[in-house]
Amino acid sequence: xxxxxxxxxxxxxxxxxxxxxxxxxxxxxxxxxxxxxxxxxxxxxxxxxxxxxxxxxxxxxxxxxxxxxxxxxxxxxxxxxxxxxxxxxxxxxxxxxxxxxxxxxxxxxxxxxxxxxxxxxxxxxxxxxxxxxxxxxxxxxxxxxxxxxxxxxxxxxxx
Amino acid sequence: xxxxxxxxxxxxxxxxxxxxxxxxxxxxxxxxxxxxxxxxxxxxxxxxxxxxxxxxxxxxxxxxxxxxxxxxxxxxxxxxxxxxxxxxxxxxxxxxxxxxxxxxxxxxxxxxxxxxxxxxxxxxxxxxxxxxxxxxxxxxxxxxxxxxxxxxxxxxxxxxxxxxxxxxxxxxxxxxxxxxxxxxxxxxxxxxxxxxxxxxxxxxxxxxxxxxxxxxxxxxxxxxxxxxxxxxxxxxxxxxxxxxxxxxxxxxxxxxxxxxxxxxxxxxxxxxxxxxxxxx
Numbered sequence: 001x002x003x004x005x006x007x008x009x010x011x012x013x014x015x016x017x018x019x020x021x022x023x024x025x026x027x028x029x030x031x032x033x034x035x036x037x038x039x040x041x042x043x044x045x046x047x048x049x050x051x052x053x054x055x056x057x058x059x060x061x062x063x064x065x066x067x068x069x070x071x072x073x074x075x076x077x078x079x080x081x082x083x084x085x086x087x088x089x090x091x092x093x094x095x096x097x098x099x100x101x102x103x104x105x106x107x108x109x110x111x112x113x114x115x116x117x118x119x120x121x122x123x124x125x126x127x128x129x130x131x132x133x134x135x136x137x138x139x140x141x142x143x144x145x146x147x148x149x150x151x152x153x154x155x156x157x158x159x
Numbered sequence: 160x161x162x163x164x165x166x167x168x169x170x171x172x173x174x175x176x177x178x179x180x181x182x183x184x185x186x187x188x189x190x191x192x193x194x195x196x197x198x199x200x201x202x203x204x205x206x207x208x209x210x211x212x213x214x215x216x217x218x219x220x221x222x223x224x225x226x227x228x229x230x231x232x233x234x235x236x237x238x239x240x241x242x243x244x245x246x247x248x249x250x251x252x253x254x255x256x257x258x259x260x261x262x263x264x265x266x267x268x269x270x271x272x273x274x275x276x277x278x279x280x281x282x283x284x285x286x287x288x289x290x291x292x293x294x295x296x297x298x299x300x301x302x303x304x305x306x307x308x309x310x311x312x313x314x315x316x317x318x319x320x321x322x323x324x325x326x327x328x329x330x331x332x333x334x335x336x337x338x339x340x341x342x343x344x345x346x347x348x349x350x351x352x353x354x355x356x357x358x359x360x361x362x363x364x365x366x367x368x369x370x371x372x373x374x375x376x377x378x379x380x381x382x383x384x385x386x387x388x389x390x391x392x393x394x395x396x397x398x399x400x401x402x403x404x405x406x407x408x409x410x411x412x413x414x415x416x417x418x419x420x421x422x423x424x425x426x427x428x429x430x431x432x433x434x435x436x437x438x439x
Contacts (some may be wrong), residue, residue: 031393076407077381123218131255134230136237141241150424152368155421157361158364
């Protein structure tokens with residue numbers, strides 16, 4: 001039990017807003033986020049669950065068979081009933097596009113990255129030149145990584 | 160000589176135009192064949208040319224949406240991106256990263272090492288590992304030269320080198336104008352699906368190499384999947400990329416061992432929240 005707790009602590013945890021999802025395939029519902037943990041139930045393909053949080057490659061879900069953990073990639077968030085209604089609000093922002101450089105709010109200049117807007121875009125070398133001031137050196141980035149306790153790993157490319 | 164170059168440029172772009180827009184009434188293929196017979200050799204675009212081409216395309220993208228006027232977040236994204244790029248097969252490119260002030264959700268890779276992510280996509284993320292996965296995907300496009308190859312292919316290989324060189328050297332040339340419009344076409348039409356799947360695999364690998372939880376990219380794809388597919392903020396992204404479900408299936412099929420081997424590396428959700436405050 002103690003080693004199991006230690007294992008759980010190893011995995012970073014991310015709370016999700018509870019998201020409705022469906023099972024992309026028939027999947028074992030586990031007591032803990034580990035493949036050798038006790039299996040609570042078998043969740044059938046297309047059955048509905050609520051996703052609560054993510055830990056490594058596991059997601060905690062609430063299902064008709066109780067609460068437990070499933071493989072993150074066994075979940076699908078676009079099944080019938082899973083897709084949320086509404087919009088990210090982008091369209092309503094169109095009339096009040098903020099211009100990045102001045103920070104002022106304009107009501108006429110519609111800008112952004114929709115297909116139509118991209119088609120109309122003109123090169124802006126002056127804006128591009130501003131990127132220079134934010135560039136960091138490889139050494140500075142390595143220091144930033146170390147402060148986040150990130151360690152470079154040799155990982156093979158998968159073809 | 161300049162007349163020959165002019166001919167070459169004309170034929171090259173006429174060819175590109177035919178491929179793109181199917182202009183009728185011109186037998187361009189025959190013209191191109193005779194131009195090839197002049198003995199122009201096919202050659203690779205070198206790194207300096209790649210960077211110069213990228214500059215024009217990047218200027219066009221910031222012409223569509225400017226940079227977010229927030230030095231802290233720009234610097235943060237550069238730190239994450241530069242660290243990941245250092246783990247790639249092309250660590251010595253002049254990598255630079257920018258957050259575009261657009262509500263739409265998207266990210267762009269430009270030949271030569273310029274990467275953009277939109278404010279809209281950043282606002283949907285929950286951790287630095289998710290940002291790492293997305294930047295890794297874009298860095299993957301540059302490492303594999305996906306856009307550069309699309310330009311070369313669209314520009315009919317044999318003549319691309321010289322014509323592109325001219326486009327890059329002379330900003331006011333017709334050739335340069337054509338390069339920019341070809342770029343816009345490319346970024347609004349998207350790459351081959353295979354290139355996107357390859358960039359996804361590389362994104363996972365690069366994030367893992369950089370020491371992040373390898374599930375960052377799949378997590379972002381699930382976030383996109385959970386959004387309404389009709390959401391106007393996703394229009395360009397969904398037009399230019401395979402559906403999130405297909406991308407997740409591909410990753411699940413090919414990347415499960417890599418994902419699981421590096422699932423317990425840091426996600427750095429707190430640092431992400433400290434560095435990036437969504438404009439609300």
